[in-house]
Amino acid sequence: xxxxxxxxxxxxxxxxxxxxxxxxxxxxxxxxxxxxxxxxxxxxxxxxxxxxxxxxxxxxxxxxxxxxxxxxxxxxxxxxxxxxxxxxxxxxxxxxxxxxxxxxxxxxxxxxxxxxxxxxxxxxxxxxxxxxxxxxxxxxxxxxxxxxxxxxxxxxxxxxxxxxxxxxxxxxxxxxxxxxxxxxxxxxxxxxxxxxxxxxxxxxxxxxxxxxxxxxxxxxxxxxxxxxxxxxxxxxxxxxxxxxxxxxxxxxxxxxxxxxxxxxxxxxxxxxxxxxxxxxxxxxxxxxxxxxxxxxxxxxxxxxxxxxxxxxxxxxxxxxxxxxxxxxxxxxxxxxxxxxxxxxxxxxxxxxxxxxxxxxxxxxxxxxxxxxxxxxxxxxxxxxxxxxxxxxxxxxxxxxxxxxxxxxxxxxxxxxxxxxxxxxxxxxxxxxxxxxxxxxxxxxxxxxxxxxxxxxxxxxxxxxxxxxxxxxxxxxxxxxxxxxxxxxxxxxxxxxxxxxxxxxxxxxxxxxxxxxxxxxxxx
Amino acid sequence: xxxxxxxxxxxxxxxxxxxxxxxxxxxxxxxxxxxxxxxxxxxxxxxxxxxxxxxxxxxxxxxxxxxxxxxxxxxxxxxxxxxxxxxxxxxxxxxxxxxxxxxxxxxxxxxxxxxxxxxxxxxxxxxxxxxxxxxxxxxxxxxxxxxxxxxxxxxxxxxxxxxxxxxxxxxxxxxxxxxxxxxxxxxxxxxxxxxxxxxxxxxxxxxxxxxxxxxxxxxxxxxxxxxxxxxxxxxxxxxxxxxxxxxxxxxxxxxxxxxxxxxxxxxxxxxxxxxxxxxxxxxxxxxxxxxxxxxxxxxxxxxxxxxxxxxxxxxxxxxxxxxxxxxxxxxxxxxxxxxxxxxxxxxxxxxxxxxxxxxxxxxxxxxx
Numbered sequence: 001x002x003x004x005x006x007x008x009x010x011x012x013x014x015x016x017x018x019x020x021x022x023x024x025x026x027x028x029x030x031x032x033x034x035x036x037x038x039x040x041x042x043x044x045x046x047x048x049x050x051x052x053x054x055x056x057x058x059x060x061x062x063x064x065x066x067x068x069x070x071x072x073x074x075x076x077x078x079x080x081x082x083x084x085x086x087x088x089x090x091x092x093x094x095x096x097x098x099x100x101x102x103x104x105x106x107x108x109x110x111x112x113x114x115x116x117x118x119x120x121x122x123x124x125x126x127x128x129x130x131x132x133x134x135x136x137x138x139x140x141x142x143x144x145x146x147x148x149x150x151x152x153x154x155x156x157x158x159x160x161x162x163x164x165x166x167x168x169x170x171x172x173x174x175x176x177x178x179x180x181x182x183x184x185x186x187x188x189x190x191x192x193x194x195x196x197x198x199x200x201x202x203x204x205x206x207x208x209x210x211x212x213x214x215x216x217x218x219x220x221x222x223x224x225x226x227x228x229x230x231x232x233x234x235x236x237x238x239x240x241x242x243x244x245x246x247x248x249x250x251x252x253x254x255x256x257x258x259x260x261x262x263x264x265x266x267x268x269x270x271x272x273x274x275x276x277x278x279x280x281x282x283x284x285x286x287x288x289x290x291x292x293x294x295x296x297x298x299x300x301x302x303x304x305x306x307x308x309x310x311x312x313x314x315x316x317x318x319x320x321x322x323x324x325x326x327x328x329x330x331x332x333x334x335x336x337x338x339x340x341x342x343x344x345x346x347x348x349x350x351x352x353x354x355x356x357x358x359x360x361x362x363x364x365x366x367x368x369x370x371x372x373x374x375x376x377x378x379x380x381x382x383x384x385x386x387x388x389x390x391x392x393x394x395x396x397x398x399x400x401x402x403x404x405x406x407x408x409x410x411x412x413x414x415x416x417x418x419x420x421x422x423x424x425x426x427x428x429x430x431x432x433x434x435x436x437x438x439x440x441x442x443x444x445x446x447x448x449x450x451x452x453x454x455x456x457x458x459x460x461x462x463x464x465x466x467x468x469x470x471x472x473x474x475x476x477x478x479x480x481x482x483x484x485x486x487x488x489x490x491x492x493x494x495x496x497x498x499x500x501x502x503x504x505x506x507x508x509x510x511x512x513x514x515x516x517x518x519x520x521x522x523x
Numbered sequence: 524x525x526x527x528x529x530x531x532x533x534x535x536x537x538x539x540x541x542x543x544x545x546x547x548x549x550x551x552x553x554x555x556x557x558x559x560x561x562x563x564x565x566x567x568x569x570x571x572x573x574x575x576x577x578x579x580x581x582x583x584x585x586x587x588x589x590x591x592x593x594x595x596x597x598x599x600x601x602x603x604x605x606x607x608x609x610x611x612x613x614x615x616x617x618x619x620x621x622x623x624x625x626x627x628x629x630x631x632x633x634x635x636x637x638x639x640x641x642x643x644x645x646x647x648x649x650x651x652x653x654x655x656x657x658x659x660x661x662x663x664x665x666x667x668x669x670x671x672x673x674x675x676x677x678x679x680x681x682x683x684x685x686x687x688x689x690x691x692x693x694x695x696x697x698x699x700x701x702x703x704x705x706x707x708x709x710x711x712x713x714x715x716x717x718x719x720x721x722x723x724x725x726x727x728x729x730x731x732x733x734x735x736x737x738x739x740x741x742x743x744x745x746x747x748x749x750x751x752x753x754x755x756x757x758x759x760x761x762x763x764x765x766x767x768x769x770x771x772x773x774x775x776x777x778x779x780x781x782x783x784x785x786x787x788x789x790x791x792x793x794x795x796x797x798x799x800x801x802x803x804x805x806x807x808x809x810x811x812x813x814x815x816x817x818x819x820x821x822x823x824x825x826x827x828x829x830x831x832x833x834x835x836x837x838x839x840x841x842x843x844x845x846x847x848x849x850x851x852x853x854x855x856x857x858x859x860x861x862x863x864x865x866x867x868x869x870x871x872x873x874x875x876x877x878x879x880x881x882x883x884x885x886x887x888x889x890x891x
Contacts, residue, residue: 311760333763342761350757356750363747364762372744 010073012037012196013058013165018067020053027053028064029220035165040187040197042207042228045217046240046438048408051200054217055167058198059091060084090158091167098142098150100274105138108157128159132186143274147174147297155186166190167198172206176296177466177499184210202240202439203467204233216240241439260458261285261308261340261427262321268307268314276300276482278307283460283477283484287426290449290459291487292473294466294498300482301462302345305431308460309342310335323426336365339426343417343433347409351416354405358397358415361404362386366423385422393418394444410441417445421452428452429460434468446472466495478502528870538868543814545867546860547828553856563843571842572853576834584720588792590830591729592617592784592801596808597826598729598736599780601817603773605740606749607756610774612659612674613781614805615681616652620782621789621800622685623651628711628790629693629704640710645728645786652782653775655681660774664767670774678805686798693796704796713790725787730823732780737819749773781805802833810858829854 015033019026027050035041045051056062058069060078069076071087078084084091098107109121122138129136134152142150151171158166168187172180187197187210201207207214207228214228216239224239237243263283270277278300285291295301306312308320310332317326322338330338344351352361362385363371371381386400393414397407404412413433420428430449434442449472453459462479463469469476475487478501485501551569558568576582596613603610610616624644631640659673690702698705713723739746752759752769759766788800811829815821836850 309761310763331763331765332761333765336763344761346757349755350761353751353755353758355754360747363744364751364758367744375744376742377744377747 010037011035011070012039012072013198014070014073015054015058016068016070018054018057018069019065020057020062021065026220028057031067031217031220031222033215033222035196035198036213037164037196038191038194039213040191040199040211042211042214043198043200043217044202044204044207044214044228044236044240046202047410047436048219048438049217049240050220051217052169055091055169055198055200058084059089059167085161088162088164089167090161090163090165091169092151092154092158092171093169098153100143101141103139103141104136104145104153107142107153108138108160111157112160124160125156128156132156132159132189133182134159134186146299148176148179151175151183159190163195165196165198167200169200170202171199172201172203173464174297176502177495178503180206204228204236205467207236208233218242237439243440260287260323261429261460263308264319264321266304266307266314266316266319268303268312270303271312272302275303278303278482281482281484282486284487285427285458285460287458288453288456289475290453290461290473292469292476292490293460293462293479293484294469294476294502295462295464295479296502297464299480299502300484301431301479303482304479304484305342305344305429305462308429309340309344337368341365341420341423341425341428343413343420343428343430345431345435347412347416348405352404352412355403357386357401357403358390358395358407359383359386359400361415362389362419364419366419369423385419389415389418389422392422393448410437413437414441414444417448421448425452425457427458427460429462431462432464433461434463434465442468466498469498470495480504525874527873528866529873531869531871534868535871539816542864542867543861546857546864549860549864550853550857553860554853557852561845563845568839568843572835572839573831575842576831576838580717581720582834584717584722585834586827586830587726588720588722588830589833590826591725592787592804593808593811593826593829594729594823595725595732595784595787596777596781596805597811597815597822598732598819599777600808601812601815601819601822602736602739602746602749602776604753604812605817606753606769606773608753608770608773608777609671610656610659610674610777611671611809612656612676612678612681612805613777613808614801614803615674615678616655616778616781617785617788617801617805618678618681618685619651619655620648620785621796622681622688622785623782624648624786625704625707625789625796626693628707629796632705632708632711637710641713641790644711644790645783648782648786648789649779650782652778652780652785654778655782656774656778657771660771663770663774670770674774682799685796685800689796689798695795702798706795707790711790712794713787721792723787723791725784725791728783728787729826732783733819733823736822740819745772781808807833807854810854814858814861828857832857 011034013035015031018028018031020028031054043051043054053062057064058078060080060083069078076087078087105122105125108125125136125138128134134156136149136152136156142153145153151174171183175183191197199207199211208231211228214226215222216224216226216236218240228236263281266278266281268278276299281304293301307314310330313331314320314328317328319328321327322335322340325338327335327338348354353364359379359382363377363382366385369385371378371385383400389395390397390400395415395418396411407415417430417433433445433449437445446468449459449461461469461473470490473490475489476493476498477487478485478498480502554569554572555565558565577586596617600610600613624647627644627647628640636643655677656674658677659670662668662673663670686702689704693704695703695705713725716722716724716726740750748759748764749769749772751762752764752766756766784804785800789796793800807829811822811825814828815825832850832853836847836853839845839849840847
């Protein structure tokens with residue numbers, strides 16, 4: 001490691017006693033954090049532990065109620081992101097802030113001062129991208145980029161401002177394993193040049209591979225600091241949650257019934273101009289089996305799920321077969337009547353109506369469970385069902401009449417999964433079942449999927465988290481550019497193979513020239 | 524020192540009740556200022572506007588008489604509005620209802636249909652209103668045509684159609700060439716409820732609609748599904764709730780209710796077909812629906828208030844020699860203040876000192 005010219009004893013960033021309270025919740029409670037020059041420092045914690053608030057305070061988006069911030073030893077006030085950038089703080093957000101219809105160059109120019117933006121920007125972009133191995137093309141429009149490419153644009157945009165501290169918020173959630181390796185190379189290179197990095201994540205393996213120090217947050221407080229390289233995943237998890245990392249119980253099942261969900265040569269043109277067309281998708285999920293679909297988001301998952309759930313019926317009735325019935329043209333309600341249940345990716349606004357109570361949200365999809373009588377709602381039955389879901393899936397809510405939007409993301413997801421599972425489906429489709437859900441809730445949801453499989457239900461899980469797929473699935477297929485690879489038994493494949501398929505789609509002709517005209521990730 | 528609006532963590536329940544009262548208060552204050560600036564004694568004018576019309580039994584009968592079509596139309600419209608189906612054409616559907624119901628009355632005159640005649644007229648009116656509402660519904664589902672514009676434009680078509688009929692084929696041969704139909708026979712008139720007033724059976728129909736509306740919204744699965752379609756279209760699609768069916772139902776319920784209201788006017792206070800069957804009940808019902816927050820009970824109260832504004836306007840014209848525009852002005856002021864006061868349900872007013880304004884400005888900028 002080449003020593004940066006700044007004295008190593010003085011921290012680049014030092015927070016002491018940072019506190020921030022919102023009505024009803026203390027997001028940050030007397031937090032101390034110290035980042036040295038050239039250090040990759042992990043901030044670790046479950047959802048709601050206060051990581052995002054802390055980063056927003058550092059970046060000047062949120063003003064702390066109390067506490068001090070020192071930058072290179074000097075006391076500073078960061079009143080807005082402009083102040084943060086002037087100090088040399090750059091941030092790459094978890095949800096990208098790029099304009100889809102503009103080019104990469106325009107998007108970068110928008111973030112710079114007017115004088116900087118004019119002169120030789122393209123050349124500077126090329127220089128930075130060559131130096132850090134971040135391939136971007138200034139002329140391309142953002143809508144044609146994959147998530148990984150978009151992230152590179154965001155990073156390049158930050159690096160052009162020559163940051164001395166880079167904040168990365170959950171950067172790997174949208175990347176293939178190979179793209180993660182590539183990102184880590186870039187981050188290590190930045191570190192060797194003396195740039196400090198604050199790396200926010202809940203993925204323990206990555207933190208152990210990349211970071212030399214970690215500050216762990218639990219319910220708004222620092223629950224410990226450590227060197228993650230010397231810790232085990234379970235000791236880190238214990239610091240995060242205060243409990244041991246749960247492991248799902250697998251029960252071996254022998255009986256496998258006939259195909260419950262069959263997809264035959266499904267091709268579908270995307271409704272969204274920036275969507276992905278499906279090409280000849282073939283899939284069979286049999287009862288008593290969990291099949292996983294891996295892939296980087298934007299490769300056709302949205303379109304495939306809409307076609308399977310019936311939200312977007314397809315022209316060919318035989319393209320989708322549910323329990324032996326040609327279901328391509330049936331709508332979502334008719335498919336549910338055939339025994340389909342579906343956990344969508346978006347919870348508020350799709351899986352649940354935010355303004356409505358949990359009782360009414362139970363009614364939304366589970367009204368076939370004896371909750372109606374001659375077209376009238378039996379409120380007692382709906383209430384009993386909602387209470388059963390709350391009880392069995394440990395949903396933390398102010399009762400069955402709490403509004404869906406008053407629940408935390410993880411608890412709402414537990415409610416939605418529970419609502420679908422208790423309907424006794426024959427086929428269950430779950431999209432990103434544990435995205436943004438804390439470790440405890442994730443474990444419960446995964447266990448529910450496994451239990452369902454053991455009862456002979458056909459389960460399809462679409463996820464961007466490979467760890468999750470390898471944990472619960474019997475077979476894994478990969479979707480890339482709207483094509484689906486044949487599912488392979490989980491014990492016959494591995495993360496590397498799946499990662500390669502994510503970037504080199506199954507059945508696609510090898511391309512040479514315009515290989516990145518569609519959203520995939522080059523490894 | 525400055526006032527600032529702050530988002531409340533939860534919508535305020537007390538404000539939900541208080542905000543209509545605040546709006547009424549503000550409307551009265553505006554009336555006070557308005558009447559003073561017109562050179563009238565404001566308290567006297569407010570008395571003429573709001574109290575005098577309902578001092579007598581006859582006055583109360585008039586209040587309920589005018590409230591009935593407003594209630595009926597607003598209940599029908601609210602069913603659609605809750606599902607984001609924007610039927611603006613209740614006035615036209617009301618006119619078609621009057622044409623169809625009145626047409627039945629004129630055609631069957633002297634045939635001796637007896638007690639079936641009125642139910643027949645009401646059914647014909649409902650069908651007429653539904654047919655008129657079906658046009659925007661079909662165009663919306665089929666061609667994605669905006670139902671706001673289509674239903675609004677059809678109001679003018681309906682008015683012209685009625686005008687054509689009463690000036691042409693349906694004109695009273697003994698009517699001195701006035702553009703109006705013959706007077707309906709007694710069997711074709713709604714029975715009067717209170718002797719000495721014009722209040723008729725239409726009020727019973729309107730109150731029944733309020734009760735049915737409440738049951739539909741709160742107890743039926745379809746009503747629930749229509750609410751879902753209005754609150755979260757993606758959730759409705761996810762649960763397999765058909766948007767096309769929602770549009771059909773939302774428009775047809777509104778059309779049927781307005782059509783029945785049209786029969787109520789023709790077979791009630793008017794007793795024949797005239798070139799104009801309503802002083803804008805179909806449009807005022809939109810205000811009633813929102814003032815009542817789309818809730819059946821709220822609509823009941825709001826229709827009484829709106830009816831009082833109509834009566835007050837007439838009373839002010841007679842007693843104070845004010846122009847008829849004063850009615851529209853009060854309606855407008857009330858709606859304006861209601862919408863403004865509704866902000867307080869989700870926000871609260873805070874007095875902030877100047878020092879923290881800088882902080883607020885920073886926070887606003889920080890939204891990058």
